[in-house]
Amino acid sequence: MGSAKNSSNASRKARIEEMRRAEQSRERRNRILTITASVVVVAGLVVGGVVLVKSQSDKKDTASDSKGSSGHFVTGADGVKTWKGTLARNHVTKTVTYPMEPPVGGDHNQVWMNCNGDVYTKAINNMNAVHSLEHGAVWVTYNSKASDADVKALAAKVKKTPYTLMSPVEDQKDPIMLSAWGKQRTVTAASDPNVDKFFAEFVQGKQTPEPGAACTNGLSQ
Secondary structure (H helix, E strand, C coil): CHHHHHHHHHHHHHHHHHHHHHHHHHHHHHHHHHHHHHHHHHHHHHHHHHHHHHHHHHHHHHHHHHCCEEEEEEECCCCCEEEEEEECCCECCCCCCCCCCCCCCCCECCCCECCEEEECCCCCCHHHHHHHHHCCCEEEEECCCCCHHHHHHHHHHHHCCCCEEEEECCCCCCCEEEEECCEEEECCCCCCHHHHHHHHHHCCCCCCCCCCCCCCCCECC
């Protein structure tokens, strides 16, 4: 009788131990499943966040590049055209398409063209030149219809005038044009008195978004 009782107790302990091991096994499986699910969720959130940030960043760059300037020119009695509308001032890396040629403002490259009386004999990047205008420079431009004598005379004037630069722009409408931030006009020749007037008013003029900013230590050809 005692032997039967001992056998029953042993069997009961064995079942209890088996149930305990099964419960521990279930708990381990549940912990593994919980940890795995958590890792998947976190990874999904991280990837989703990166994609969202990149998407928003790309959208911002695109918006800056394509919508940096909107509006139109209004010509004053003095012949100076003033841009009425928006001229954004963001630094961008993508190519900006400006609604005017030469441009008088808008999003631009973070590096300016040297504009301390610098004369460039080859076309320069509009995005760098616009940054120079932001610093208060006047940009003298000409195309192949301008006479050699006028080009030489204008170059001599620019070289003597800080916060100016000069370069060819073949696609511009008129042979000789002067541009500042938000301002532009055509002149008939280097001897046109409007050249001096434009320089006097707009070299570091009131239109300058960043008066006193450097025109040296930028980009040069």
